[in-house]
Amino acid sequence: MTETSVETMSADVRVRPASAEDRPAVERLWLMFRHDMSEYQGGLPAADGTFRSERVEAAFTAPGWAPYLLTRGDHLAGFAFVRGLDGPVRVFNSFLVVRGARRGKVGLRAAVEVLRRHPGRWEIPFQRGNAGAVAFWHRVAEDSAPGGWSCAERAVPGRPELPPDLWLSFTVGR
Template identity: 30%
Template sequence: MELRIELVPKERKHVISRLMQLYLYDFTRYLDFDVDQEGVFPSYPGLEAYWHSGNNKYPYLIIADGNLAGFALIDRMLRNPEGQFYMTEFFVMQKYRRTGVGTWAAHKLFDTFPGDWKVSQVRANSPARNFWHRVIDSYTQGKFQERFNPMQGNPSQYFNSFEANRLKK
């Protein structure tokens, strides 16, 4: 399978917006929100900022054999003690789950942005928690920390992708 990630230009932001509907649908298992009377989920808050905030937000498409397989939204966190990069959202379409596409894409994105990372999940979303534990553990050779948000109880993993790459060599 040929895999690649593509930074999404402003002219193609509608692709992320449409895939976001599938992503939000998946989340209805864990969070309480509904489609409107037109059958559409609410717009993702702050999505427009990925094309209007300079060099702080990065929207990527995940491509498998020329087909859309998912997306990732990455934020550069400025002067934040929790890290430099945040995997804000990450979505792989069901057809491509458990095929290695998500693991490949996550590792590729970690390599693209060397530094301190934070990856979070909704506490109730055990498939996502299991996925990220596996992905980050293999990427860092177990050198990551996990902390829980004291208010919501959501877990976050913290690691340094630059250090993880040095360990691989």
Template identity: 35%
Template sequence: MADFNTVALEEATSADAPLLSNLLELYIHDLSDVFPGLHLGPDGRFGYDKLPLYWSERERRFAFVIRYDGRVAGFVLATRGSPAADNPDVLDVAEFFVLRRYRRSGVGRRAAVLLWQRFPGEWTVRVSEGNAGALAFWRGVVTELTGGAATETTRPGRPHPWRVFSFESAPERITP
């Protein structure tokens, strides 16, 4: 199990764009098993066209690098506003990635805690039902960290329906 004191959620800057772009390639490659419509471009990359928006829309988009013991362990992209909620101010976990070597060690759980502590308020987490590992992770983390005070709904999606977890992150409820 990871030592929680060595997991950090560092705000990314535009100087981190190449790092995040590389990590996004690994992330999207993993997701290509779940979403068969994801294909490499002619340059051999999947690409992520929304990444520049994290530097130009800083009031609505938040990018972070997850570090474990000082080493890059993944990333988080969060937004204000969610395709799964009517409230334009709800916070949304847009993308969340932990390198395979750090999965099931507590690094992802700790990164989620740090994110929700940084931005208390109303949150949504959307997970494709085709992504069984991510669904189990988010169901467990959200339930544990909110004391069961989250709602779980299903929304249509392609190629799989989406699970949407909605909850309020309050500092007194979120435990390390």
């Protein structure tokens, strides 16, 4: 891929709040996200082929949460869920860039845009065993708070059988 096409690919990524009308599309994207995460968390779908979806419900209805859709041109490219908007620390709860839109800084551009929409203290959890996520989120932190971020291990609540997650912490200015 040439440098020009990489720039073009990332330049047309858009982030917008997901509306109630977008929820069916977000629910389908959620299945892709949970499928990807099952590699690291061991979750299997229910008999009807779905995964637990409490976070989708919370993203659309719970105080302090916000769902976003990521688009590239006229196509869906992923979603982001943020929680903690009503408290002192915002958390990137869930983030997906569909495989066809990965690379070319599409995810980086989208993640940084979500962070900038909510200045303040941020935390981002992800699985240590997911090498792509480790590199990606470290890049997001460095782009958002150059030299001003930290990373620590924390146990996964209610899941003692899983290895600890990594949590990035930093502040995004206005």
